[in-house]
Amino acid sequence: MSLNNSLDIDIIKVNSSKIESIDFENLTFGNVFTDHMLICDFKEGAWQKPIIKPYEPFLIDPSAKVFHYGQAIFEGMKAYKDSNNDVWMFRPEENFHRFNKSAVRMAMPEVTETIFMDGLKTILDIDRDWVKFGVGNTLYIRPFMIAVGSGVIAQPSTQYRFMIILSPAKSYYSGEVKVIIAEHYSRAANGGIGAAKAAGNYSAQFYPTKLANEKGFQQIIWTDDATHTKLEEAGTMNVFFRINDTLFTAPTSERILDGVTRKSLIDIAKREGMDVQIRSILVEELINAAKDGSLKEVFGAGTAAVVSPISAFSFQDIEYALPKIENSFALQLKEKLTNIQYKLAEDTFGWTVKV
């Protein structure tokens, strides 16, 4: 699949790229940005002409609604380079649709497909040298939208700014991830904004995660807010459980974000003939499986780390260690998925889109 570009856009390129000053071997995630950024403003009820210009800070009024009422949404996706030096995106239309779903939930305007998709293609093409060849090298793509209209009156803004920024990344090994199962705090509630990729969902997680960190755990497995008996997400990732040779993950809901990695892993697992069951998993089931030895793996799934194996979990102050196993489903699925993303395996699903 490839995109036809029909975007009317202004482009101001940097005089000289900063790429030579970047140490691509020692990148920490999300700290370095490419030469350019895309900006598209929404005012008077319409999206204005987008511009790609040098990456730099910009001014916003202190009374802008994003600062006071949190109208802010984002996406996270990646671009990859293959051995022919071609740059590829992975299922970008999924991110486009999810972005607009988030926008609707936050009473923000939907961005047009042309601005999102052709904007992406255009900025990736301009900064294509920042996508490095070789497995593990990616360009992390961060589209986002904020309410820039001024006035501390609590109502939706009439002015918004959509932007795309790009950050080169190395695949990271998250190290041992130990998690606490949430018994009190919640990431999301029925009727809330948990299914939107809204900034506020992240700030809401920071404090409980900090408490978990202080106890020696890296992340929290979120449970349903009403009963804290159903396992829902792992930190900011979807979560999978392997009991014997069956893979379980919860269905998406108002409380669970519809992750592109999650749904891609489900499709790959099914193609590989694995037994995948999409249903709620109870904390109790997890503990029983840990006790009788049938629990083999727990892992998070998301764009940034792809899969993040969990080594232990804690519930009611009792810690349960996961066994060390060979033939990890998590690692097999990760390899199959990244091989498609890097064009090392045939993309039988038609997921990759050339820039």
Ligand SMILES: *Cc1c(COP(=O)(O)O)cnc(C)c1O
């Ligand atoms: C972004 C996100 C995910 C993962 O989604 P991907 O599309 O796979 O990156 C999962 N859970 C939450 C809460 C998220 O914000």
